[in-house]
Amino acid sequence: MKAAHYLRAMQGIIARELWRFLRQRERFIAALVRPLVWLFIFAAGFRAALGIAIIPPYETYIMYEVYITPGLIGMIQLFNGMQSSLSMVYDREMGSMRTLLVSPLPRWFLLTSKLLAGTAVSILQVYTFLLIAWFYDVEAPLAGYLTLLPALILSGLMLGALGMLLSSVIKQLENFAGVMNFVIFPMFFMSTALYPLWKIEESSELLFNLAQYNPFSQAVEFARFALYQQFNGEACLYTAAALVIFLSLAILGYNPSKGMMKRKGGG
Amino acid sequence: MRNEDVSVLAVENLSYRFANKRALDQVGFEINAGECTILLGPNGAGKSTLFSLITHLYDSPSGSVKINGFDVKKQSCQALAKLGVVFQQSTLDPDLSVLQNLHYHAALHGLSRSEAATRIEQELSRQEMFERRFEKVRQLNGGHRRRVEIARALLHKPSLLLLDEPTVGLDVPSRTAIVNYIHSLCEVEGIAVLWASHLIDEIHESDRLIVLHKGIVRAKGTVAEVNGLVGATTVSEAFQKLTEDKTGQEA
Numbered sequence: 001m002k003a004a005h006y007l008r009a010m011q012g013i014i015a016r017e018l019w020r021f022l023r024q025r026e027r028f029i030a031a032l033v034r035p036l037v038w039l040f041i042f043a044a045g046f047r048a049a050l051g052i053a054i055i056p057p058y059e060t061y062i063m064y065e066v067y068i069t070p071g072l073i074g075m076i077q078l079f080n081g082m083q084s085s086l087s088m089v090y091d092r093e094m095g096s097m098r099t100l101l102v103s104p105l106p107r108w109f110l111l112t113s114k115l116l117a118g119t120a121v122s123i124l125q126v127y128t129f130l131l132i133a134w135f136y137d138v139e140a141p142l143a144g145y146l147t148l149l150p151a152l153i154l155s156g157l158m159l160g161a162l163g164m165l166l167s168s169v170i171k172q173l174e175n176f177a178g179v180m181n182f183v184i185f186p187m188f189f190m191s192t193a194l195y196p197l198w199k200i201e202e203s204s205e206l207l208f209n210l211a212q213y214n215p216f217s218q219a220v221e222f223a224r225f226a227l228y229q230q231f232n233g234e235a236c237l238y239t240a241a242a243l244v245i246f247l248s249l250a251i252l253g254y255n256p257s258k259g260m261m262k263r264k265g266g267g
Numbered sequence: 268m269r270n271e272d273v274s275v276l277a278v279e280n281l282s283y284r285f286a287n288k289r290a291l292d293q294v295g296f297e298i299n300a301g302e303c304t305i306l307l308g309p310n311g312a313g314k315s316t317l318f319s320l321i322t323h324l325y326d327s328p329s330g331s332v333k334i335n336g337f338d339v340k341k342q343s344c345q346a347l348a349k350l351g352v353v354f355q356q357s358t359l360d361p362d363l364s365v366l367q368n369l370h371y372h373a374a375l376h377g378l379s380r381s382e383a384a385t386r387i388e389q390e391l392s393r394q395e396m397f398e399r400r401f402e403k404v405r406q407l408n409g410g411h412r413r414r415v416e417i418a419r420a421l422l423h424k425p426s427l428l429l430l431d432e433p434t435v436g437l438d439v440p441s442r443t444a445i446v447n448y449i450h451s452l453c454e455v456e457g458i459a460v461l462w463a464s465h466l467i468d469e470i471h472e473s474d475r476l477i478v479l480h481k482g483i484v485r486a487k488g489t490v491a492e493v494n495g496l497v498g499a500t501t502v503s504e505a506f507q508k509l510t511e512d513k514t515g516q517e518a
Contacts, residue, residue, distance in 0.1 A: 012374020
């Protein structure tokens with residue numbers, strides 16, 4: 001199997017995901033509206049109630065909008081990861097996932113390429129969100145937008161892998177809504193996306209521990225530091241480890257010997 | 268090029284279970300280049316399961332599937348490289364154009380952009396769909412979608428084509444066109460075809476048959492051989508006799 005084949009296949013999978021995304025304008029708008037509502041309405045409302053002390057990577061007092069921006073970046077990627085897995089469940093039910101899985105390439109490569117494609121889409125969404133936030137005076141150093149990119153790739157892959165893992169165990173589309181409630185909301189609210197860890201610790205020790213070990217928190221912190229041109233090694237390692245675990249389990253879940261492809265009737 | 272001595276697909280002692288339900292039991296057959304083999308079976312016979320095993324969507328704990336001599340389990344990339352598939356349900360992306368769907372498939376099979384463009388033009392032209400290449404799949408009717416799926420399955424010049432009830436839901440002219448086209452692929456280009464169907468009228472005299480019922484191969488061979496096996500004068504009669512037997516014994 002030639003390297004060119006792998007490269008073309010990966011390009012094809014990413015191109016398809018981008019074509020689909022650009023054709024589904026409502027999906028793009030929905031992906032942006034969600035974090036913008038949080039930024040414009042929730043953050044504005046809670047600005048006075050939630051004071052933020054000086055914590056790394058910030059060197060001065062910041063507005064609450066500035067604090068939650070990395071959390072909202074994480075939110076975009078979390079929802080995108082779940083959206084991708086939703087589309088994988090749909091694709092599997094409708095059969096188009098089969099086109100991918102019967103192609104002459106190793107399954108791990110196909111799934112990783114699909115993951116990269118989903119991450120590429122989420123990065124487009126994040127930068128569009130940051131551009132709008134810029135006009136709302138939520139600004140980071142210019143170079144920070146560049147140093148953010150590797151963090152977005154890693155966190156996008158990790159959250160996409162989690163979605164892929166979920167799609168490998170969900171047999172029917174109808175089951176997905178429940179999983180959204182049991183995965184997205186706990187992950188988002190039990191994290192540092194909306195409040196810093198020290199604030200969570202003040203209210204509950206248990207919640208503090210859950211938030212600290214929540215991979216979503218680590219992805220958010222990795223992005224938060226990267227946006228200010230700082231490297232958070234611990235968050236990076238933690239996010240990478242979570243990616244390896246989720247992706248390995250997802251590949252195992254899509255192994256043909258597991259027979260997880262939903263059985264179609266008729267024959 | 269046609270070489271009828273080459274076994275393009277070899278299935279041996281293949282069994283599969285869904286929990287407590289036996290889906291396939293010791294299924295075995297071979298298909299050579301240029302042969303059009305019709306896999307006949309009523310609903311629930313195990314046809315789609317067999318296709319899932321041949322395409323490596325499932326793995327079987329017992330038996331083997333070889334495509335052009337490559338084991339689907341152990342050498343899946345080589346085995347799947349020369350396989351074209353048209354699934355029972357449409358697997359085209361309705362939100363993308365015909366061209367985008369075909370470029371996606373070409374990329375998965377490692378075709379360069381220029382190779383892909385040439386092959387897409389050739390295959391779509393053969394299906395009289397080239398003029399409609401920029402249309403979204405969603406805008407096409409069922410017959411045209413099927414034509415695009417057949418063009419897609421042939422893009423990478425497979426030696427084996429699997430068709431899982433490709434004519435279901437189509438009108439008579441569309442069905443006839445597809446049946447004739449597939450048979451011409453076998454005769455002229457030497458492609459081996461395995462065609463799952465329960466529509467007897469799609470069978471040509473020159474076809475080979477495999478009758479599958481309750482996961483067991485009840486009969487296989489030429490039309491005349493299968494008819495002769497149960498003393499039937501038509502395929503329809505033979506099919507009825509072979510599938511009404513409830514003892515589970517292979518004919």
